[in-house]
Amino acid sequence: MSMQRLHPLSALIRVLSYGLNGFFVPTFFAFVGGSVFGDRLADVGLATFDVLRVLAPLGLAVGAGYGYLTYRRFTYELTPDTFDVAQGVLGRTEREIPIRRIQNVDIQQNVLHQLFDVAVVRIETAGGGGTEATLSVVAVDEARGIQRGIRERRARLRSDANGDADAATTAGGTTAVGASVDDEPAVAPDRPDDGVAGGPSDGADDPDAGAADPTASVDGTTTTRSREDALATDQERDDALAHDADDWGDPAGVWDDDADYDHLLELRTVDLLVLAATNFRLGSLLFVVVGFPLIGDVAADVLLAAAEPFGGPTSLNPDAITPDQYFVLGGVAGPLVLVAGYVLSAARAVLEYYAFELGRRGNDLVYERGLLQRYSGSIPTDKIQTLTVRETAPMRWLGYAALDVETAGYAGGGGGGGGTQAAVPVAARDRVLALADDLFDYENPDLERPPKRARERYAVRYTIVVLATLGIAYAVAQLYSGFTLWYAPAVALLAVPPAAHLKWAHRGYALREDHVVVRTGFWRRRTAVVPYYRLQTVVDEATVFQRRRHLASLVADTASSATLSRSSPTAHDLDADDVDRLQRELRDRLQAHLHDDGADEPPAASATSD
C-alpha cells in the first residue's frame, strides 16, 4: 500500500473554500479599514476601491493556491500495522496510528457528498480529545475499503497474537530455546502490549493466551518470527494490488464482502415510527424557542386558541391581560412547546436513523444510517467500555428498547455525545437483549433494589420542589394583585407519592459473573452493563441527606468518553454498609478479571518477567 491522496473533488472543494475565504477576508477588512482610514488613504492617493481591486484577487489567488496545496500535501497510507497520515502546507504533521489502537472508524456523507459518491472518513483512538485522522473527502468505495482494511488488519494482528500463544504452547520449550540465540527478544513485550487493553480482552477468544504468558519471555522469539512472516505476506498482498485492484486490499477476493457480513438487524418503517414517537430529545426545545419568532403570528394564534377554554386572554395585547391570564398563558404555553419539541424530535429521529442497518463483520459492529446525512461506522466490540440498554417509558410500554455502546474513542458524528454510539436505536426488546447477550453475556437479571427508605428521600425532594414553586407563586401574587391562582401548583402534590415510588422501583443493581449491572431512571431508563475488567475508579459517596438515612451511592467509573452528556454508571441510594461491601467487591473482581479469562489466574502469576 503506497501513499494515497484524497479524492480530486477534495481539491476542488478546498480551492473554492480557501479561495473564497481569501477573497472575502481582504474585502471585509478593506471596507472596515476604508471607513476608518479612508482619509489617510486618500492623502496617499489611494481609494478604498483601488486597494480592494488589488487585494481581493490577490487574496483569491493566494487562498486558492493554499487550498490546492493542502490537498497536494495530504497523503495517507494503510500499512500492515499502522494508519499513517501526513499533512500540512507550512507546518508538517506526520501521524502514525497503530491499527490496534483504533477505536472507531466512521464514514459520513452529507447530501452533496452522496451526489458525488464521496465521503468523509474519521478514525478515532482513545488518546487525545478529538478525531485522530479525518479524510475529507475520499471516494465512497475507498472509504469502505479503508474501514475494511483496518478491520482485517486488526483481526490478523489479533489472531497473530493468539496464534503465537498457540505456537508457544504447542511448539514446546526446545524450539524456542534453539531459536533464541539468533533472534531479538525485544519484540516479546510488544505482543500483548496494548495501551487500550486490546490484547487481554481477546484472551476470551483464546483460553491459551493467559496460560502462555509465563512462557512468553522464552517464546518471544517465536513471536518475532511469525510476526515477520505475517508482515511479509501482507506486504506481498499489498504489492500485488498496488495499482488497480478493484477490491482494495483483497486481490485474491479472499475477503468476501457478503460472506463476511453478518446482518444483525435493520429498522423497518414501524420501528422508525416507534423511534420517532418515543424518543424525545431535550435539545429540540432549543429549536422551538429559537424558531418561535420565525412563525410568530401562527404561534400566537395557536397559543390564544389553546388558552381560551382555561380563561386565557382574547389577544396578546400586554395592557389587556390580567396576571391570572398571564398565568394561564404560561401554563398552556408549556405543553405546547413540549408538543412542538416532540414533533421536531420525531423529525430529527427519522432523518438520522432512516434505513438504519446493523451488522457484524468479524469482531466489529458495523452500522449505516441517515437520510440526508449518511453515517456509516464500525465499532470494535473489544473496545466497548460499557453497554447500556436504554428504554424510554413509551418504549417500554410498546415493548421496545435501544442499545448504546460506549468506547473510549471520541465519536463526533456518531449519533450521541462523546464516545456513545447508538448501536441499536430501537428494536423489539428481546432483540436488543439478545444482542446484549451476544456481546457481553448479558441475561436480563433480577436487580436488587435500593432499600425502601430511599423512596422517602425522593418524596421529600419532590415535595420541596412543589412547595418552592408554591412559595414563588405566592410571592408573585403579593406583588401583582390580579394574580390569584398562586395555589394552582399544589395539585402537583398528588403526583409526588407515585413519582417517588416509580423512581425507586426503576433503580437497582446486580453483580453478575463478568459484569456489574446498574439501572436507573423512569422516563429514560438506562441499564448499564460494565464488565469488571473495564472498571476504573470505584467511588462510594454519601451526601448529608443520604447519611441521615444510612444510605450511599456507588459509582463505577469507566474509560468511556461519554461524560458530559451522561454520568458514570451509578447505583444510587443503597444501604451504606452494602456500598462499602460492594466497593470492596468490585475492586476484587476487577483484579480477578484483568485478563478476562476467568478468575483462576491471579495477576501476579501472569506478569511477564522480562
Place this chain on the structure above:
Amino acid sequence: METLHARVRLQWSLRALIFAAVLAGIAYGATLLLDLSDVVPLVVGAFTLLGLLGVAYAFALYRRWRFDLEADALYLVRGVVTHVETAVPYVRVQHVDTQRTPLDRLLGISRVVVYTAGSRGADVTIPGLTVERARALRNELRELAVDAEPDDAV
C-alpha cells in the same frame, strides 16, 4: 491511614478568606454604585460570616481527609458535606504528577495528582503533603502502577 499535613488547613482557610474578601469587595462596590450605604454593615457582617464558615469548613475537611496505599488500590477518604471514598486501582493509573501552586510554594507544601483513563475520576488529587512525602508518594505509586499489569490501563 495517612493524614494530610496540618498546614493545608492554613491554605484552605486562606483560600476561603480571600474568596470571601473578593466577594465582599464586589458587594461593597455595588453598594457604592447603588448608593445603599446603610446596607454596608450588613454586607460586612455577611462576608465575615462567610469567611468564618470557610475556615470552619477547612478544619472539618482536614479532619476528614485520609489516604492509604492498599494492596490493589489507592484509597482516599474525603469530603465534608458529601462523604466520598475513592478507590483508584493501581492497574488503572496512567501517570502521577506532583504539583505546587503558588500558594502551595508559599506554605511549603505540595500535592500529588493521579491520572487515570476514567471519565469521572480522571484526576485524583491528594493535597497538603510535604515536598518529600509528595515525591516519595509519587514514586511509590509509580512503582505500584508498573508492578500491576501494564497493558490494562483502559
